[in-house]
Structures are given as C-alpha cells and as structure tokens.
Amino acid sequence: MKETGACPFCGQEVMVQVPETASEEEASYAAAMNCDCLNAHTFRRKEQAKKEGQESIEDVLNQDEQGKRIGCRVIPVAKELIPAIVEGDIRSVTVSITPEISIKLKWNEKAAKVDVERKETLTTKA
Numbered sequence: 719m720k721e722t723g724a725c726p727f728c729g730q731e732v733m734v735q736v737p738e739t740a741s742e743e744e745a746s747y748a749a750a751m752n753c754d755c756l757n758a759h760t761f762r763r764k765e766q767a768k769k770e771g772q773e774s775i776e777d778v779l780n781q782d783e784q785g786k787r788i789g790c791r792v793i794p795v796a797k798e799l800i801p802a803i804v805e806g807d808i809r810s811v812t813v814s815i816t817p818e819i820s821i822k823l824k825w826n827e828k829a830a831k832v833d834v835e836r837k838e839t840l841t842t843k844a
C-alpha cells in the first residue's frame with residue numbers, strides 16, 4: 719500500500735490508502751479526497767454533486783407508472799451533462815424524450831447539487 723499522496727491543489731502530502739500499483743493520478747485523486755485544504759473540500763463537494771446528480775437521473779428515468787423503463791440510451795447522455803452543470807459550464811438543460819416526457823437538469827446553487835426533474839404532460843386528443 720502507498721501511504722501518502724500529494725494533494726493536487728495544495729501539494730501537501732496526505733495520508734491515503736491506495737494499492738502499490740496505483741498510478742500517480744489515482745494517488746493524487748485519493749489525496750484530494752482526504753486533504754483538508756479549501757480547494758480539496760470544493761473538489762469533494764463537486765464530486766459528490768456529480769455522483770448524486772447521476773444517481774438522480776437513474777431514479778428519475780427508471781420510474782414510470784406503467785413500470786416502463788424509458789431512456790436506456792438517454793440515461794448515459796443525461797449523465798454526461800452532469801459534470802458540465804456541476805462545473806458551471808451549463809446552467810440548465812431540458813431534454814425532451816417523448817412529446818410528453820422531458821427531464822430538466824438544473825444547478826441548485828443553494829443546495830450545491832443538480833436538481834433532476836421529470837416532467838410529464840398529458841396530451842388528450844379531443
């Protein structure tokens with residue numbers, strides 16, 4: 719086991735638990751996940767927001783009253799958008815899946831997370 723890694727933000731050697739075979743990149747990721755500096759905290763918050771946002775997408779797209787799973791090809795595309803939203807490159811995205819179903823991904827500044835909202839409109843033909 720490697721026992722220290724250099725934090726990519728402040729350069730400090732941090733106690734980490736990574737296998738001997740871990741690359742420099744993996745050791746530095748582990749250090750960032752364990753360092754106490756402000757940038758490492760911010761990095762961890764973002765990593766958490768990405769993970770949660772991607773989980774929300776699965777939850778939101780997997781639920782359907784008819785038990786029908788939608789978007790087996792939509793899920794990875796929507797997940798790809800999450801990091802750009804967390805990093806602030808995109809503020810919000812609406813993906814229209816069917817004429818009735820869409821999902822909206824939006825950065826929630828207050829909660830520091832991505833809000834994933836599924837919208838369904840019932841179109842009734844006269």
Ligand SMILES: [Zn+2]
Nearest residue numbers: 725728753755
């Ligand atoms: Zn650091």
